[in-house]
Amino acid sequence: MFIRSTGVISAQHSFGNVPFLENPVEYNTNRLTCIEPDYKDIIDPKMIRRMSRIIRMGVAAAIGCLREGNTDVPDAIVTGTAYGCLQDTDVFLSKMVEQNEELLTPTAFIQSTHNTIGAQIGLMLKSNRYNNAFVHRGFSFESAMLDGMLLLMENAAGNVLVGAIDELTDHSFAILERFGLYKKNPVTNTALYSTNTRGSIAGEGSAFFLLAKEHTAGDYAKLDGMHTFYKPASIVESEEQVKLFLESHSIDINDIDLIITGRNGDTTHDAVYNQLNRGIFNGITTAGYKHLCGEYPTAVSFALWLAANCIKQNVIPSSLHSTSNTGKDIKRVLVYNHYQDIHHSLLLLSAC
Amino acid sequence: MSAPVFIAGIGTISAIGKNVAESMDAFRNGKAGMEAMRYLDSVHKNQLPVAEVKCSNEELAALAGLPAHISRTALLSAIAAKEALKDAAIDQLSSLKVGFISANTVGGMDKTENFFRSFLADNKKGKLKNVVHHECGSITELVADKLGVKHFISTISTACSSSANAIFFGARMIKQQMLDVAIAGGADALTKFTLNGFNTLMILDSEYCRPFDESRKGLNLGEGAAYVVLVSERIAKQLAKKPYCTLSGYCNANDAYHQTASSPDGIGSFLAMEGAMKMAGLQPSDIDYINLHGTGTQNNDIAEGTAIKRLFAPVYPKMSSTKSFTGHTLGASGSIEAVFSAMSIQQGIIYPNLRFQNQMKELPFTPQTTYIDNITVKHVLSNSFGFGGNCSSLLFSKI
8 A cells, every 4th residue: 555645734844845854943942833834725714714723734734635646535534633622622621610511602512522623524525435533542643544554455445544633732731741741941852862851842743644555656655564562561572563563574674774763852762762773773774753743642643754755755854863864765664653652653664 | 245243242331231131121121221410510410311320430440440530431431341351251362362442532521621620720730640541542541451452452533423433443453354352342421521512502302312203302411331342253163152143234424514413314324324234235124123323313313314214215124212211322322232233133122212202204114112022133233423424334133
């Protein structure tokens, strides 16, 4: 199966016809916010007004992806989100608490359901086809991808629009900060991996992909496989999972031209990547990505976009700060990500 | 035709019983689960009847083997999942590829809404233990960890069709040999968030709901959980007990009409039912019973009824909405009704649609109003339709 097109809204200039990370945006903060496009070109202005921010970001990235893939209506729409429509949930919940369950209006409640974005895309495209939504924390995007891949394997679909959306709100940031997820002080995002402290930088994003069963000229990359594992007991187990995944695809680690890892600048979370870099990944070019998009449960969708672009454009952008950049062809990319050391995933892509 | 997937175990908890046996007693005795609100602390207590599980969180925690301070949704989920797994009685489970695929609509919202009161006053306040399991996926993980399932876990949330989608996602993974066993279903506890949300939409009946009745005025919210244990043919053959039935068909379609309202012609429901029958290679005349989505709202029942008319006319199978017993359990409803469908086939039961009096003027059929048993039920269609136009139908067949 192939990645035909992408649509990505992130803290970087990633949406629409822009050069691939040639002008990275530098931040000095512990909270990255998406750079939103001008929605007027993508969504009917009457509809934009009724949509909350995450719905706009989700629908716009989806439409952008379909346009790039010259596809009016995909055979299926599958979304993944860990937190869902937080702003709408927050509005309804806050009013309910403040007004003691009286005089409430339905709009925010209606848009708070976790399938809202997939439903809105289906509604805009007037598509009666398959529509599903996964909400499993750091596996939300991987679950949506798996559903999409299954549909292609079953011949139930020729193409599937798969996406991940998560937003940060002031409230969610305040709560997650109290859980210790983020750095106490602002950091320069380009120096994220050398802070040597706990916590990461908060992020958010919307990333959609059109997966297709058949190859078409202009495809980004071939999606060779994906594997997830939950709460590994040790780094040794994680390393074992990586080895088994490569074996199952008959790939030697030396066949990989670039490994994109999910390091997030938290000393504890990065330990597994550090050990693998000294072990199985030793000698292979590696790069992090969360300095560009921040840490969030579906951040791996941004890594998939990066990997697909590195292959399609045969380049490792300097903004990735890869461990080496020999200029050799980028034919095969491995993504290894984990969220909170609970949700681990591997994605393997190759040139078409 | 791909290899069939079997239902080897079932478990459920809802307002009509803490397990499958109690639920079946309630059907036999025509005893609905709605009452005045007892456990949820809402200002609407005396206006809106609800179908609560008749246990405090402490009582549920004892049954679940989990702490009482965690979300009621996780407690309900664990109780039903444990029953299903015990019922399936699969030997050497740890040597198999086991997945837990659960569904819910608001995660740990029952705790978050308490947290929010203090948090809104001061963002540094509110006990974090009340918000740590806010995410839908977190509820699934609490239960997966309790069950010891690690190989594959996921969570689906497509409003009221959530657990129907979870069940057939599990079946698809078995068919692709990614899993040997899938514990699939869903859970939702009543929360003030959902109660008030549905109340603003003015689709809650202040009396007991009357699905498919001309006088229907809305739904009653319920709570509960249910899981089926799906197994491959290879595992089914090794079991001591004969499986309940097969999951012979399923289909997910979208109404693409409105975020919360169903289309007048029920196109999503029509496509979901038609797709499930097509997958199973069955004709409308093969269906013995339809477990309706049947919420009791004006809009759902006319859309679903119109789709059934288009698909089945002029001969209609028996049909009923078991939501007239359990209330609408949202993310859990698809799997609760899947459990009832499996029992319908295994025991030859048709459930009554309670409180039905007046035929809907738009429809040429009426639901089943009495309890029937000792008949042969070969094929049961179960409908689950939700916000966002998400429509899913499951088809269960006798072995």
